[in-house]
Amino acid sequence: MNHRQHFAGILGLSLLLASCGQTSTPPLHSAPGPTPTAPGQAVPELDGDRIAHQLIVGLDAGGDLNAVLTALDARLVDRNERLGAVLIEVPQGRSLEKAAGLLRGVAGVRYAEPNYVASKPVQLESQSPLGAQSVYGGLNDPEIGYQWFLRSMKAAEAWKTTTGKGIRIAVADEDIDRHHPDLAANIAYPGYDSPNNTLITPATPHDGMGQHGTWVAGTAAAVGNNGIGGAGVAPDASIVPVTITHSGTGASYWDSARAFVWSVNGPDNLAPGDAGDADTPAGRSGYVDIVNYSFGGDNYSQILREGIEYVLQHGVVFVTSAGNTPTTGSSSGAWVPGVISVAATTATDTRTTFSNRGGHLSVAAPGENIWVPGTRSRINDPSDNTYAYVNGTSFAGPATAGAAALVLAAAAEKDASGAINRVNLTPAQVRHILEDTAHSPTGGYTTDLGYGVVRADRAVDMALNDASNRVEKGASLDMRFVAQSDPSVGIPLVGVTLKGSERRPDQLLYGQSAAGAFVYPSGHTSFYEIDAGDYQLFASGPRPILTGTAPGSSVASVSLSPGERRTLGDQAGVPLAVALPADPYEPNNTPAQATAITYGQGLEAVMGERDTDLYRFSAQAGETAFIGTQTLLGSPDLKVRVLDGSGKELAVNASFRSGLRDAALAFRVPASGQYFAEITDEGVGGAFNTYLVGLTRWKGQAPEQNEAGRVTNDTFGGVDWSKALGTAVGETYEATLATNTDVDTFRLSARAGQTLVIDTLAHESGKPDLMLGLFDAQGQLLASNDDFTGQDSMVTFEVPSDGEYFVAAGSYNAESKGTYTISFMEKPGQ
Amino acid sequence: MVTLSGAVAQGRGQEAVAGATVTVKGGGTAQTDANGLFSVSAPKGLAEVTISKAGHASTRVVGLNTAETTEIEEILRPAFDAAATTKAPSMSLSVLRGDPAEPGNWDDLETGEVLNTYGEDITIAVKVQVDDPEMNTFKTGVASIEVAGGTSGHLNAGLTRNLFGDPRGDVTSFSFSASELAAYQGKVNLHVTAYDLNGNRVHLIQPLNVLSPKNTNAVLAPQNVNPLAVTFADNLTFGPQSVQPEVRAALLEQLSGLKASALNQPGLSPMAAPDDASLWVDVPFSYPSKDLPRAFELWRSFDGKTFSKVFSAAPQRVAAGTSGRYMMRDTSPLLTPGREVFYKVRAVSDSGAANSEMGNTTPLGRYTVNLVSPSQAQTLVSLKPTFTWTSTGASDLTVSNVIVLDRVQSEGATVAWLSEEMENQERAEYNFDGSAAQPQLQPYHAYEWQLASVTINAEGDALAVAADYFNLYNVYAAKSGPVHEFVTGGAQ
Structure with missing residues (x-):
């Protein structure tokens, strides 16, 4: 039960009675005598300025209530012991004045008077019939008075020109309560459910989780002038619902980026203008005109950047929130060049204490005490107009997206009836309009508020003034970094920095070249809808911390004019002097070219773009071969297939465990003969995607020896080697750390100069979080590894001399346990 | 007439409000001084106090009994919206006696009327009436026992309940169970504060008479009272700002990892919001017996002689881990940098009370750092730069770490360098400690650098944090310190 609302209803009557100050609403004390009628059971009738037929009678302590009631033939309604008074109801037809007079003769009566009523201007429940006087902006929404953000942004003045009708805003967020009575009329279908990759239709139920999306959608475009609740900044704009998460803890970069691309392409998944594209509305750049993204995080994300670039590249506006850390440091989303990033303000046009700062901000908008629609507490009740206060x-983001919708609507070309024919502003033009008309308390740009607080009225005025021709357009810069030694190879992980626009000469813009895994080909990076100006460009890569090789560099001066789309470099791209990882086994793309591999070998190779690597091996019937892959560099999504001599697939694995991009499998050899292991990349591959493939004999479960040993953080101590399992290069075991403190030990012989490779795979991520150590026969640690890929460990070591060596496997800081495979291999000699 | 004195601040642990007018109905008028302190005459008994200042919302205190209390701490917020009303709301309470479904079971409480708990749970309805209800409403409030709860995100001040307003209904309610109230016995005040949309505040004091089961454990003197004063450089926020605890946990995990791979990392969170504080004192202590008292009381003095109670709490509510260790936090606006403050902890049961020895500290003023070189957006920086900075407000010892992040373009491996701690230094050569991810930075590449820095006095009982985004010092993740972006030049 919603106690609060129930209570309010009951008190409604009591307050009316109480406001005249004559009596308070008493509890019902049980007392002998006539049973009183509980107040509130029937709504008493008003008679002018009093409750009809009621008298309040003051009684002395010794006063006789029964005498009073009998004298007037009245019934007791209520009593107030503390004040010594009772409320009685006299029969119809008896005037109260006469009744009061009759009581003068009754002993103990101190006074008798009508139960007067003071009128109360406040209504307990907001309701406002159409045509009632508007509190703000000419709209009849009764709670618009609580929405100070509209007044701060001067929305009412802007509404004289437009309320955003015809502009479509994708709200990429938690699931929106799309049938909320103050949102439903503005929702446009179909929308998109990114985590499930399905469309959202009017029949799609709410996911039961989302609150945030409803608040965000309502800030931008809650329905205006419908007599309920409040209104959004663009009260007639359309909201295209794009759900990016069904979890209360956040949205993945992947789902977000995919949602951005969908917002541009629409349900037919064809880019606007491509052959066959049928769902981009005529005269529009994309399925939607604006994307709002009120999410973010501290980590840079290439995927997110590519998704956002896709939006900007297609001429769709992208608005995002600055973040609430508060930090001045970088974060994803808000730091992508070309977006409109928005800080939050209070009603005094100051930054809120939580709003992020920095040189990347565009503008600021209200972000505290925002009264907006919330997901209904009774989700199936079409009249439940839930609202909430949010901070x-x-x-601030969707408030600005709403302002952007007003700007687009004001500037758009329209037909005779006023409907939009063509949206004619680019994302940079919208950004420049909002920035140039923002209110800056200091008169200039600040890292607190960007160019200042959004003023929708001035922005709309600027939009009306031939904006598509007069407002400065943005510029775009494209480039593809290629290997100087082989221009067909795109170089991923090249970091690019631009400095020196005309508007903001101090601002740094960042990017990184693609790995070819998402939208853009490997080596590509771009800056869309940035300010014109004379830039210095600094680029180097791939990142040595990931590749271990010296990066190539490129430094250039680039002058960009408004509206220009420039490609840097020549036909081939921008060459970088980079040493590409070599794959000594290429070409091995067909069975005829397959590289020979024998049991015990671990080979390092490169999974190039659209590459296939084939390895051939001989095996005996009844053996079980274990083929494992291990990413060494880059991020290939490896897949292993075992083929027979005729190319028929006998076994396949794409991922050894959920969430892992490396593959491995155990293959029971049916007949003696030759087989092929085929390694491919389920992504596109890349010049820097290096991996290890190993072939070993599967030995099954290692017996549990319960060896003694201690792992503290990443150090082994007190290991008892006496029970070490004898193994050899070329074997793979399945072993288990039975408890957090379990240590498994292995013993093997090796030769001087042999490069041992010991690789592990936990069966469940982090369970165990393995630690590996390689020791000599004296128990001295030679090499160790904690996390090589995720929490799986791998040790590579060139053995100094012939002899026995020992391997210990434990869990990091004795914190985890579980089952894992361990493979003992060697890298073949040069 | 009696003299009523007190302090006015913008929020718990926040800046003092000078020049505020304090008016007592039937008494005098006074102004707060530079430290927000005032002294004013008041009638003896029930008093109503109004505090106001231009540009600020106002505060009204109702139900103050000057026969019992002559010192108060109040909050005065800046007006959220200059055009909106600055008249404080009014508030009335009623207590539930019986089935809440029965409308007559709510008993209105008169101002100053003592509410007996009779050893039971209590449920109280709060009705707030604001000025200008068409544009204004009751927004949030706090009900707390013994101490008025403030806006601090981490209260540690008596039992508290958060109240939330709704423009569509003006009544809300809260409860305290008998077991929660068992820390108290006899007379104790219930404080209910409510804010409207503009920051106008009403603070109602409702006396309770708590009847609790007797705790007759013998009491011992608490030990090891070692106050630690903590000052921040900014009006900071407590923790990542999300309403759901799991979001906060996910964010903290993400920050401490910083090695997350880019794909499929659930790391983006909705940006919903705040709360603030900047100076407090933590008073840790231990209790030498497993037979716990009914309550611990924190007492404070500014001269080492006259002590007044800050608040009491049941031992379970202030336990800091296991094995008899506790902590109580004082966020009073009376705490001032440079003003020495003394604490005692008293153990209380129905068989008596025992005081600890006194502990003391002097809170530091704000400590801030200013990054000098590499400067913001500097290009062609050396691949082994020297980082330099200056500071203000340093005490006897400063501890700093340089943090260089490759966060603007990355796929994991974002920490280029997190230096070892440096004492009393204001410069550091890149990788002086050999701990950087690479011996030199990548050429023509963008980085950002920041400091974690804290200063502490020689006694070790007061510290001030300038910045500590990653909570290296385990005091608090102070995230809003300065950050500089820069771009390296070529290989030398």
Whole structure:
């Protein structure tokens, strides 16, 4: 039960009675005598300025209530012991004045008077019939008075020109309560459910989790002038619902980026303008005109950047929140060049204490005490007009997206009836309009508020003034970094920095070249919808911390004019002097070219773009071969297939365990003969995707020896080697750390100069979080590894001399346990 | 007439409000001084106090009994919206006696009327009436026992309940169970504060008479009272700002990892919001017996002689881990940098009370750092740069770490360098400690650098944090310190 609302209803009557100050609403004390009628059971009738037929009678302590009631033939309604008074109801037809007079003769009566009523201007429940006087902006929404953000942004003045009708805003967020009575009329279908990769239709139920999306959608475009609740900044704009998460803890970069691309392409998944594209509305750049993204995080994300670039590249506006850390440091989303990033303000045009700062901000908008629609507590009740108070840069974003919708609507070309024919502003033009008309308390740009607080009225005025021709357009810069030694190879992980626009000469813009895994080909990077100007460009890569090789560099001066789309470099791209990882086994793309591999060998190779690597091996019937892959560099998504001599697939694995991009499998050899292991990349591959493939004999479960040993953080101590399992290069075991403190030990012989490779795979991520150590026969640690890929360990070591060596496997800091495979291999000699 | 004195601040642990007008109904008027302190005459008994200042919302205190209390701490917020009303709301309470479904079971409480708990749970309805209800409403409030709860995100001040307003209904309610109230016995005040949309505040004091089961454990003197004063450089926020605890946990995990791979990392969170504080004192202590008292009381003095109670709490509510260790936090606006403060902890049961020895500290003023070189957006920086900075407000010892992040373009491996701690230094050569991920930075590449820095006095009982985004010092993740972006030049 919603206690609060129930209570309010009951008190409604009591307050009316109480406001005249004559009596308070007493509890019902049980007392002998006539049973009183509980107040509130029937709504008493008003008679002018009093409750009809009621008298309040003051009684002395010794006063006789029964005498009073009998004298007037009245019934007791209520009593107030503390004040010594009772409330009685006299029969119809008896005037109260006469009744009061009759009581003068009754002993103990101190006074008798009508139960007067004071009128109360406040209504307990908001309701406002159409045509009632508007509190703000000419709209009849009764709670618009609580939405100070509209007044701060001067929305009402902007509404004289437009309320955003015809502009479509994708709200990429938690699931929106799309049938909320103050949102439903503005929702446009179909929308998109990114985590499930399905469309959202009017029949799609709410996911039961999302709150945030409803608040965000309402800030931008809650329905205006419908007599309920409040209104959004663009009260007639359309909201295209794009759900990016069904979890309360956040949205993945992947789902977000995919949602951005969908917002541009629409349900037919064809880019606007491509052959066959049928769902981009005529005269529009994309399925939607604006994307709002009120999410973010501290980590840079290439995927997110590519998704956002896709939006900007296609001429769709991208608005995002600055974040609430508060930090001045970088974060994803808000730091992508070309977006409109928004800080949060208070009603005094100051930054809220939580709003992120920095040189990347565009503008600021209200973000505190925002009264907006919330997901209904009774989700199936079409009249449940849930609203909520919210705080955060999450709401400054959609408030600005609403302002952007007003700007687009004002500037758009329209037909005779006023409907939009063509949206004619680019994302940079919208950004420049909002920035140039923002209110800056200091008169200039600040890292607190960007160019200042959004003023929708001035922005709309600027939009009306031939904006598509007069407002400065942005510029775009494209480039593809290629290997100087082989221009067909795109170089991923090249970091690019631009400095020196005309508007903001101090601002740094960042990017990184693609790995070819998502939208853009490997080596590609771009800056869309940035300010014109004379830039210095600094680029180097791939990142040595990931590749271990010296990066190539490129430094250039680039002058960009408004509206220009420039490609840097020549036909081939921008060459970088980079040493590409070599794959000594290429070409091995067909069975005829397959590289020979024998049991015990671990080979390092490169999974190039659209590459296939084939390895051939001989095996005996009844053996079980274990083929494992291990990413060494880059991020290939490896897949292993075993083929017979005729190319028929006998076994396949794409991922050894959930979430892992490396593959491995155990293959029971049916007949003696030759087989092929085929390694491919389920992504596109890349010049820097290096991996290890190993072939070993599967030995099954290692017996549990319960060896003694201690792991503290990443150090082994007190290991008892006496029970070490004898193994050899070329074997793979399945072993288990039975408890957090379990240590498994292995013993093998090796030769001087042999490069041992010991690789492990936990069966469940982090269970165990393995630690590996390689020791000599004296128990001295030679090499160790904690996390090589995720929490799986791998040790590579060139053995100094012939002899026995020992391997210990434990869990990091004795914190985990579980089952894992361990493979003992060697790298073949040069 | 009696003299009523007190302090006015913008929020718990926040800046003092000078020049505020304090008016007592039937008494005098006074102004707060530079430290927000005032002294004013008041009638003896029930008093109503109004505090106001231009540009600020106002505060009204109702139900103050000057026969019992002559010192108060109040909060005065800046007006959220200059155009909106600055009249404080009014508030009335009623207590539930019986089935809440029965409308007559709510008993209105008169101002100053003592509410007996009779050893039971209590449920109280709060009705707040604001000025200008068409544009204004009751927004949030706090009900707390013994101490008025403030806006601090981490209260540690008596039992508290958060109240939330709704423009569509003006009544809300809260409860305290008998077991929660068992820390108290006899007379104790219930404080209910409510804010409207503009920051106008009403603070109602409702006396309770708590009847609790007797705790007759023998009491011992608490030990090891070692106050630690903590000052921040900014009006900071407590923790990542999300309403759901799991979001906060996910964010903290993400920050401490910083090695997350880019794909499929659930790391983006909705940006919803705040709360603030900047100076407090933590008073840790131990209790030498497993037979716990009914309550611990924190007492404070500014002269080492006259002590007044800050608040009491049941031992379980202030336990800091296991094995008899506790901590109580004082966030009073009376705490001032440079003003020495003394604490005693008293153990209380129905068989008596025992005081600890006194502990003391002097809170530091704000400590801030200013990054000098590499400067913001500097290009062609050396691949082994020297980082330099200056500071203000340093005490006897400063501890700093340089943090260089490759966060703007990365796929994991974002920490280029997290230096070892440096004492009393204001410069550091890149990788002086050999701990950087690479011996030199990548050429023509963008980085950002920041400091974690804290200063501490020689006694070790007061510290001030300038910045500590990653909570290296385990005091608090102070995230809003300065950050500089820079771009390296070529290989030398």
